[in-house]
Structure formats: C-alpha cells, structure tokens
Amino acid sequence: MPAAAINRKSREELKLMRKAGQIVAEVHALIKENIKPGVSTLELDTLAEEYIRKSGALPTFKGYYDFPATLCTSINDEVVHGIPRADAVLKDGDIISVDVGATYRGLIADAAFTAPVGKVSDELIQLLDATKESLFAAIEQMRPGNYLEDVSGAVEDVNKRYPFGLVRNYGGHSVGRRLHEEPFVHNFRTGERGPELRSGCVLAIEPMFNLGGDDVYTAEDEWTVLTNDHLPSAHFEHTVAVTDSEPEILTILS
Ligand code: MG
Numbered sequence: 001m002p003a004a005a006i007n008r009k010s011r012e013e014l015k016l017m018r019k020a021g022q023i024v025a026e027v028h029a030l031i032k033e034n035i036k037p038g039v040s041t042l043e044l045d046t047l048a049e050e051y052i053r054k055s056g057a058l059p060t061f062k063g064y065y066d067f068p069a070t071l072c073t074s075i076n077d078e079v080v081h082g083i084p085r086a087d088a089v090l091k092d093g094d095i096i097s098v099d100v101g102a103t104y105r106g107l108i109a110d111a112a113f114t115a116p117v118g119k120v121s122d123e124l125i126q127l128l129d130a131t132k133e134s135l136f137a138a139i140e141q142m143r144p145g146n147y148l149e150d151v152s153g154a155v156e157d158v159n160k161r162y163p164f165g166l167v168r169n170y171g172g173h174s175v176g177r178r179l180h181e182e183p184f185v186h187n188f189r190t191g192e193r194g195p196e197l198r199s200g201c202v203l204a205i206e207p208m209f210n211l212g213g214d215d216v217y218t219a220e221d222e223w224t225v226l227t228n229d230h231l232p233s234a235h236f237e238h239t240v241a242v243t244d245s246e247p248e249i250l251t252i253l254s
Contacts, residue, residue, distance in 0.1 A: 003148070003183070003192070003193075003194045003195040004182065004183070004195060005195055005196070005198075006148075006174055006182075006183060006195045006197070006198070006201040006203075007174065007176065007181065007201075008198060008199070008200030008201055009176055009200050009201075009202055009241070010200070013107055013176060013177075014200070014202075014241060016104055016105050016106070016107035017104075017107045017108070017109055017175075017176070017202065017239070017241070017250055018250055018254075019104045019105075019107075020057060020102045020103060020104035020107050020108055020109035020250070021109035021111070021239055021249075021250030021251040021252075022253070022254060023051075023052060023055045023057050023102040023104060023109070024100055024101065024102045024109045024110070024111050024239075024251045025111070025251050025252050025253045025254075026051065026055070026253070027048050027051055027052060027100050027102070028098070028100070028111065028113055028251075029253065030047060030048070030051055031044050031047065031048060031071070031098050031100075032113070032115055034047060035090065035096060035098075035115050035117055036090065036117065036118065037090055037091055037092045037117055037118050038089060038090065039089065039090050040084075040085065040086050040087070040088055040089045040090075041071070041073035041075070041082070041084040041085055041088040041089075041090070041096070042084045042085055042086045042088070044071060044073060044084065044098070045069045045070050045071045045073065045084035048070045048071050048100055049062070049069075049070040052070065052100075052102050055102070055104075056104065057102040057103055057104045058102070058103040059100075059101070059102065059103075060100075060101030060102060060103045060108050060110065060179055061099075061100070061101050061179075064179060067081075067083075067223065068083060069083055069084045070084075070100065071084055071098055071099065071100050072097070072098070072099040072100075072112075073088065073096060073097070073098055074096070074097040074099075074224070074225075074233070074235070075088060075090070075094055075095070075096050075097075076094055076095060076232045076233075077226050077227045077229075077230040077231060077232055077233060078097070078224050078225065078226055078233070079097075079167055079170070079208055079210070079216050079225040079226060079227060079233040079235065080097065080099065080112075080170060080208065080225050080235055081099075081223045081224055081225050082097075082223070082224045083221060083223055083224065090117045091117065091118075092117060092118035092119060093117065093118060093119065093120050093121070094116075094117040094118075094120070095114055095115065095116055095117065095120060095124055095127075095128065095232055095234065096114065096115055096117060097112060097113070097114040097233070097234065097235040098112060098113060098114075098115070099111070099112035099235065099237065100112070101179055106177055107176060107177060108175050108176065108177070108178070108179055109175070109239040109250050109251050110175055110179060110204045110237065110239050110251070111204070111237050111238050111239055111251035112206060112235050112236060112237035113235075113236055113237075114128050114131065114234040114235055114236060115128075116128070123211065124211070124232060126162070127164060127209055127210075127211050127232065127234050128234050128236075130158065130159070130161075130162045130164055130209055130234075131164075131207055131208070131209040131234040131235065131236050132236045133158050134154070134155045134158035134159055134187075134207045134209070134236075135155070135205060135206070135207050135236040135237070135238060137154040137155065137157065137158050138151045138152075138154040138155050138205045138207065139205060139238060139240050139247050139249060140154065140247065141153075141154045141197075142197060142201075142203065142205075142240050142241075142242050142247035143197065143242065143247065144197060144198050144199050144242055144243075144244065145196065145197070146196070146197045147193040147194050147195065147196055147197065148183060148185065148193070148194030148195050148197065149189060149190065149192065149193040149194050150193075150197075151185060151197075151203065151205060152171075152185060152186040152187060152188060152189055152190065152194075153188075153189045155187040155188065155205075155207045156187065156188040156189055158207075159187075159188075159207070159209060162209070164209040164210060164211060165209065165210030165211070165212055165213045165214040165215075165227075166187060166188060166207075166208075166209060166210070166214055167187065167207075167208035167209070167210060167214060167216055167233065168186075168187065168188060168214055169216055169225075170206075170208060170216075170225065171184055171185050171186050171187050171206065172184070172185030172187075172203055172204050172205040172206045172237070173185055173203070173204055174201070174202060174203055174204070175202055175203070175204045175239055176202060183195060185203055185204075185205055185206075187206075187207045187208070197242045198242060199242055199243055199244050200241070200242065201241070201242040202239060202240065202241045202242075202250070203239075203240055204237055204238070204239045204240075205237065205238060205240060206235060206236070206237035207235070207236060207237075208233055208234065208235045209233070209234050210227050210229075210231060210232070210233045210234075211231040211232045211233070212227060212229040212231030213227070213228060213229050213231075215227070215228040215229075216228060216233075237251075238250070238251045238252070239251045
C-alpha cells in the first residue's frame with residue numbers, strides 16, 4: 001500500500017507559518033542571550049512567554065496535553081520535554097536544550113537548539129555540532145521528488161560518523177494547524193521509503209544525539225525524557241517547507 005500523502009500547506013497557510021517561524025527564531029535569539037550560569041529555566045520560560053504574547057502569537061506548548069510551560073528546557077542528561085522550574089538553575093559546564101512553538105493566527109512553527117552554559121568540554125561541543133550537522137543534512141533532503149526516508153536516512157548517516165548515541169523513541173513530525181501532524185519523522189531508516197515530498201509539505205525535523213547510548217526513559221513527572229546512562233543529550237530542530245526549489249527553513253531569522 002502506498003504511504004499516505006503528506007498534507008500540503010496553502011500559500012496563505014505558509015505565510016502565517018513563516019510569521020510563526022520568525023517569532024520562534026526571535027525567541028531562540030532572546031533565550032540564547034540569557035543562557036548563563038545562575039539563570040533558572042523558569043526565568044527563561046517567562047521571557048519566552050512574554051515575547052511570544054507581545055508578538056501577537058500564542059505559546060503552542062502551554063496546555064498541550066496539559067504541558068505547563070512555554071518552553072521545554074532539558075539540561076544535560078535530560079533529552080526533551082523538561083519542565084522549566086525556579087530550582088533548575090544553569091551551571092557553568094552544563095548544556096541546555098530549549099524547544100519552543102508559537103501559534104500565529106492558528107498556524108504553528110516549532111524549533112529547538114542546544115547551547116553550552118559558560119565553558120563546556122570539547123566532547124560536548126562535538127556532540128552539539130554533530131547533532132546540528134545531522135539536522136542540516138536532513139533539511140538538504142527536503143526537496144520535491146525525494147521521500148520521507150531520505151530525510152530520516154540523512155540523520156542516521158551523520159550519526160554513524162560519530163561515536164554518539166541516537167535517540168530512536170522520539171522524532172519529528174509534520175506541523176501546521178496542529179503541532180503534531182502525520183507523518184512521524186524517524187531519525188533513522190525504517191526500510192520503507194514513506195510518502196513523497198512535494199512542494200508545500202512542512203516537517204519539523206528534530207534529531208537527538210547522546211554522548212552515550214541510544215536508550216532513554218520518562219521521569220516520574222511523566223514529561224522529562226532522560227538518557228538511561230545519564231550522559232548528556234543534544235537536540236536541534238527546525239520547521240522546514242518543501243518548495244519548488246531550495247528547502248525553506250521557516251524558523252531562522254530572515
Ligand atoms: Mg517538534
């Protein structure tokens with residue numbers, strides 16, 4: 001059976017997603033400026049929420065399945081979905097992953113980055129760089145005529161060139177009027193080529209690499225995902241549209 005087609009956004013929807021993506025990119029810039037030792041993740045969350053609302057958008061994650069915050073903030077061995085807290089205070093040598101979604105007039109963009117706090121080890125810098133490299137390799141595959149498996153395979157291929165684990169239980173997704181639309185975007189080859197990419201398809205691509213093994217679990221708060229071996233994890237994500245020519249990253253500053 002052929003894979004179900006990925007829904008394609010209209011010109012008008014893409015316009016609004018572009019605006020949502022700009023707001024997300026601006027929040028990233030704001031949060032990066034404020035990541036330093038002594039800052040709590042709750043302080044970062046407050047900055048992000050105020051900025052999104054001031055921009056005429058809504059924080060997509062807040063209230064999504066009852067998630068309580070604007071940002072997901074995941075420190076060190078936390079992979080994704082960490083909840084901002086007043087007592088989660090950044091320290092020199094940490095890494096922090098920040099994920100944020102903005103909804104602008106009903107359309108959503110979603111993106112994440114991992115940043116060092118103060119001075120971090122060379123191996124952590126390499127972990128961040130490799131994860132980001134895999135994201136951009138995947139984005140490069142976002143072209144009409146390619147298949148979903150090409151995007152997934154690009155992440156896996158970069159991962160294999162490094163001694164890092166690859167998180168397999170979580171991945172990307174299509175996005176638009178809902179945060180998580182079909183299809184799921186694996187960060188490795190599944191053996192099925194999946195749907196064809198066509199102009200107007202939009203995917204949030206989000207590789208997660210671990211300093212140690214692949215395996216992760218969910219904490220008792222039922223949100224925070226952690227590595228089994230408690231070694232650090234990195235996460236980069238962009239919302240990307242397939243066009244008739246080059247891939248369009250909606251969540252970078254234009
Ligand atoms: Mg996402």
